[in-house]
Amino acid sequence: MTDNELLSGFEGCTLPNEAFHHQEHVRVAFLYLSRYPALEALERFSTALVRFAAAHGKTTLYNETVTWAYILLIRERLARSGGIQTWTEFQSANADLFDRKQDILKKYYQPETLQSDLARRTFVFPDRCEEPN
Numbered sequence: 001m002t003d004n005e006l007l008s009g010f011e012g013c014t015l016p017n018e019a020f021h022h023q024e025h026v027r028v029a030f031l032y033l034s035r036y037p038a039l040e041a042l043e044r045f046s047t048a049l050v051r052f053a054a055a056h057g058k059t060t061l062y063n064e065t066v067t068w069a070y071i072l073l074i075r076e077r078l079a080r081s082g083g084i085q086t087w088t089e090f091q092s093a094n095a096d097l098f099d100r101k102q103d104i105l106k107k108y109y110q111p112e113t114l115q116s117d118l119a120r121r122t123f124v125f126p127d128r129c130e131e132p133n
Contacts, residue, residue, distance in 0.1 A: 003027075003087065010028050010052055011048050013052050013055035015052075017058065022098065023098055025049075025070070026070065027091075028048075029041075029045055029070055030087060030090055032044055032045045033074055034078070034084075038075050042068065045071060046067055046071075049062060050062050062120065063114065063119060063120045064122055064123050065122075065123050065124045066119070068123040069105055069109075069126075070097070070105075077090070077097070081093065108126035108128055109127055109128055110128055
């Protein structure tokens with residue numbers, strides 16, 4: 001699926017929920033950050049993700065803290081790369097963002113924080129001070 005097809009299906013809520021896993025979440029966030037200034041990308045992605053979840057009957061799955069944390073991590077990685085990257089280059093250089101078993105957010109958040117109602121409703125700052133590997 002091309003970048004434009006993925007974004008169109010995501011924004012139009014026509015992409016099947018079964019085709020929108022963690023990797024696609026990260027890819028869409030990457031695409032927004034590649035096309036828009038950071039704050040606009042954050043707003044567009046968050047709004048579209050809430051709409052996508054609602055269209056697929058999954059309104060309770062949206063977590064603002066997880067969403068914003070990944071956007072901010074992706075933004076930092078893009079800035080550190082020092083140049084424009086393709087999706088394939090970004091994906092290869094940032095394998096830790098895709099490892100659901102290790103889950104990079106565990107380095108920054110206590111599990112109970114991410115599972116809280118507050119974290120679902122609003123961005124919560126990290127509560128773990130572990131140095132990333």
